[in-house]
Each structure stands twice: as C-alpha cells, then as structure tokens.
Amino acid sequence: MFSKKVEDENKIMEEEWEKQYSIMMDKLKAINRSGIELKPSYTPTDIQGMDYKDIALPGQYPFTRGNYPFHYQVMPLMMMHGYGFGTAEETLMRREWLSRLGSRLKVGTEDDLTVCIFTMDLPTQRGYDPDEPGARGRVGDCGMSLSTIKDMEAIFEGLPLEKVLTTFIGFDASMILVALYAAYCKYIRKEPLDKLYMLCCNLFHHQWFWDSAAFPPETAMKLETEFVKFIVETCPMSYPGVVDGYNVAEAGATPVQEAAFSIVAAVSLMEECVKAGLDPDKVASRFIGHPHISLNFFEEIAKLRAMRKVWAKILKERFGCKRPESLQLKFLDAQTAGFDLTAQEPLNNIIRTTIMALAGMLADVEGMWVSSYDEALGIPTEEAVQVAVRTYQILHEETDIPHVTDPLGGSYYIEWLTTRMEEEIMGLMKKMEDLGGYMKCWQTGWIRQQVEKSANERLKKLNEGKEAKIGVNKYRIEEVPKMTAFRVPPEVELKAIERVKKYRQGRDNSRVESALAKVKEAAIAIDRDWPRSCGVLMPALIEAARCEATAGEMHRILRDIFGFGYYSG
C-alpha cells in the first residue's frame, strides 16, 4: 500500500504506539456478533500481505468493492418496497399512495418501473383459498389475498407489463402465483413472457430455519429447480434464485451464519440445476441476494463485501462460470432488520433503519427494502410507509453518499474485517461440507439448531441488559407501548370468500378437472422420474391457471403428491 520506507517507519511508529497503549488495547477488545475479536483500532499492518487483486476495483472480480465501476452516480438505489393487504382493491390504494410519494424505480437503462412487490397473506402463502378452513381469520391480514387469474387481472389491469417489477412474496405458493401471473400475461393480456421482469421469492428453502409447514427437503429442491428452469428458459429477464440471508438472520443467525447458510443453500440449488441439465452460466446470473442489514453497522458492510467475494470465487472455481454477470452477487433486495426494531417509542426505529440503510449504501447494494418504523407492531400505516420511502430519497438525493463508489474501500478496518468475515464464512461452509453437505445439514436439523442457539443467545443478552435496546432495556420510560397499529377490517375476508365461491360457480368445472389431472400427472413425474421430468410441472400449472383453477386447488395437488407438513426440528 505504501512504499517500503514508509512501511518501515510506520512499523516503528506502530510498535511504540502499541507499547504505550497495550494494556488498554487488550482491555478494550470487543467481539462482534459473529464472534470475531476486534481491536480498538487498525493500522496498515493489519492488511499487510493482503493480495490487492482480492480487493481490486469497483466492478472487478471478485467484486469486493461492488459490482459496477459506476453505481449510484448513474443507477439510483432501487426502492424495493413490498406491500399488500386485503384484496387487490385495498392493495391498489397502497400502490397509489407509494406512487404519489415517488416510489418508482429505475433498473439499468429501464426507466420508471412500477413496483409490484406483493406481500401475500398467510393462507395464500400456504396454498389455501380464502374459503378453506385453515384460512379462517387470516384472509387479507398481513398480506394480499390472491387465488385466481381474475385476482391477477384486478391487480395488474392497465399496467404496461414490461414496465412492472413483480414479486409475489408467497414462499411455498410462489410457483403457483407465478403460474397464475404467466397465464394472465399470456392468455388475457396476450403478451410474450420473455418481457416479464420478476424477482421471484425463494420457494422452499426457508424451512430449515423457520416454523411454517413445508414440503420435504428433497421435494423442495426439485420444485425449486423446476421453477428455476421455467424462469431461465421462458422469462430470461427475471430472477428465480435467491441467496436469502434476510429470513435466516431474522430467525437468529449471526451475520457469518447468514452468509454461509444462504450461500450454501443457493450453491446446492445451482448443483441441482446443473444435474437437471441447465447451463450454470445461465442460472448463476439469475440469482439475486436478499441480505439482512442489522445495526451491526461495520460487520454488515464487511459481510456484504465478503459475500460478493465468496460467491464470485465459488461460481468461477466450482461451476466454471465465465460471464462476469454470473459471478456477481447482486443485492437487489437488501432489507433492514426487523428484529432490531422496537414497539416502545417506535419513532426511534426511524433512526435505526436509517443507520441500516446507510450501511447498505456504503456496502454498495443495488436495492433495498427499508422497513417501516411500526414494523414491530404489524404491517405499516400509510404514514410509516411514507417515512420509509423518504429514508431512501433523503439518503440518495440529499446527501453526498452517491458521489463515490465504495467509499470505505481501503479502510484498514473494513478491509481487515471483510477478509476475516470471508474466512469465517468459508470456514462454516467447509464445516457443513464435512457434516455431509447442505441437504444433510437441513434434514438433520443442524442448521435449525445453529440458528436457534444464536437467536437464544441474542435474546438472553437483551433480556439481561447485556445488549442495549434504548427505550426497552435502557432508559425505559414507556411501560406500555402506545401502539397504534394498522389492522385490516374483518369484512375483507367475507368479501374474498364470496368472490372465490362465485368464481368456482362461474367456470367450466370439467375443464378445470382435466387441467388439474394434468398437474397431478406432472407432479407424479417430478416425484418419480427426476431429473428427467424437470420442466413438466410449470406448463401444467400455467394451463390449469388458464382453465381457471384456483391457487388452493393447485397447491393441494402438490401437497397430496409430495406430502406436506415437514419441519426441520
């Protein structure tokens, strides 16, 4: 970094300095959330011997300093704001509000896309129609209810489809929601599917760390691969794969665990795709990162830089990918941490999410979802959403942050920590390999145990006041939080039930039945003749959606064929 002469002089300076302060230096050592010991300050010695090629320049392999030579200067931070509640009508009102606030986005040369990142209600996520017993009391609450091609029409009517960024946060049901969307685009709008711009929610990988019912692991992997194949071959502008760190971190994983677990899961999916005959170069560039950004400010920045490095190296070395875009882990949807936000004094959360969003920008993420300040209370009010949108706008348009890419690049501390995080991530990945690989770690519940251990350690610290939470375990003045939470009126459920019942009455049921029989046939083929059968299920689902089958009817077939209700510990 410096000339030999300067380095020698510096060494003497550092030694004297360390001698003078050594007692304090030892006393003041901290440990970050991932367990890495931190000194009170860093010097050139800490990054001596580091290979400069490992840091490189912005836009250069291994993309430590970001994926682009020029970033926020030409491509604004994408506002990846998810929303949705009630049915299409209620959700459209929220979209209108977001649009008035200026929440549109620009992606590359595409201008002004309408953001349709929809959070789905729990029954839709689970694959239930609104009138099924398991949906009672849950329809349209904390997400939008959507079960038919007609519901798709209600939400997308009038929008130019090539100017929409669409995500259905539907987890297990995402595959079916995308089938309904594709059927709507192809048969009602008569538009080609290759123009669609979708960021698809990860389908099945979440069950190794959270407690919602799911498909068995082997099935989950097959279905996810089937989905990737469809998107890669039919909607080449869309992204079917997610390196999903956010959800595992919310479940309790430390930043190093988050990075290692989410990368290992994605790599394992890549391997399955290759087995099913897909070209790794085509698949890799269709993965996006959905990382978590907590208040561990520098640790998160270093984590994001390290994740880009690790991803690039694996894709290059293990999969032999050549195209630069295959090696870039694009953080299109980083998300500010929900678990750091509090119900007490909720306005403090604006400060917290701003700090997290700042970390995201300093780590050069492409897009971000800034949580609303009432996150700890429920889904956001209009006012809370407004503040979240303003957070991006102020960071991006009022400050000087966008002028310089990777402004922390070269910092002794950041470069040292990025390397240390990378070592820890690689170490944990190696450990999983030694334990028999990702699927084994999932099936034995090992990942779940690791995540739960970290979650409980963190909660214990908060409980005992060893980790500060201002207004909660420190300086507390508000005994009972003044919660004014957003709630969806219960009439919405009745409306949705009525609607789906009427829908079933108005269709040609024999046509539906024969289309669903084809779905069943395809699902059996996936189950018994894998990977040769890869590619048969998505077309059958789209055809069923076209024949007016509901999401619940399609999902039930998958549950019947594959089994459902799997938990990993």
Place this chain on the structure above:
Amino acid sequence: MEGKKNIRVLLSKSDQDAHEVGIRYVASSLKDAGMEVIFTRYTIIDEVAETALQENVDVIGLSFYGAGLRYDIPRLMELLKERNIEDTRVLVGGTITEQEKAELLKTGIRGVFTPGSGSVQGIVNFITSNIYGTG
C-alpha cells in the same frame, strides 16, 4: 418448587406463521424454570384444544405475530368449554395492541404478553404464580 407437581405447558402457533423466535425462546425459558413444555404447530385451532385435553396441560400459550388472533381465540375458548377444560389457563403473546389485549382479557384469556411486556421472566413468574395461587 420442590414437592409440587411439574407445571405442564402446551405452547403452540399456527403452521402458517413463520415467526418462531419468540415462542421458542419462551419454550426454552419455561423448561429452564422446570416446567414440562409441549411445543406444537396447528393447522386449525381445534387441534390445540384436542392436544390440551389429551396432554392434560395446565397452561396453553399461543403466539401471534401474524393474523388469526381474532378468529382463533374465541374459537379456542369455545372448544375448551365443550371439552370441560375451560379452567386451563390460556396465555397469548405477540404483536397485540392494547385494545386487542383488553378484548382478549374479557374473553377469559389470563395473560397477554406484547413486545412491551418486558423480559421473558415475566411470563415464567406469571405462570408460576397463577398455578400456585400466589398471585
């Protein structure tokens, strides 16, 4: 707690709701306090009443971070009554507003724990004092 029978607690949540960190932490804290904990996920709330009956539990604890509270709770109370186990103490935790809390307490719920309720020890103490009648 020597000489007293172990308190049996059924902790459960909907299998649609992914938010598990809270209830799992409560589970481990109750176990640390010497209670017997049964942890389940339910597809419909009726399953909780059935398990409570079969397992002969003293306490049912439910967690709601998503939807379902306004349907599941009145239904559960009805089902407990039908099975003659309405003396089972039902506790609810999650993102619940003060207004919702007041309504829940009216339906016979013994305790409501929200993000503002303070440490997990509060839940442990609440259960112990409720069962042994010291509170």
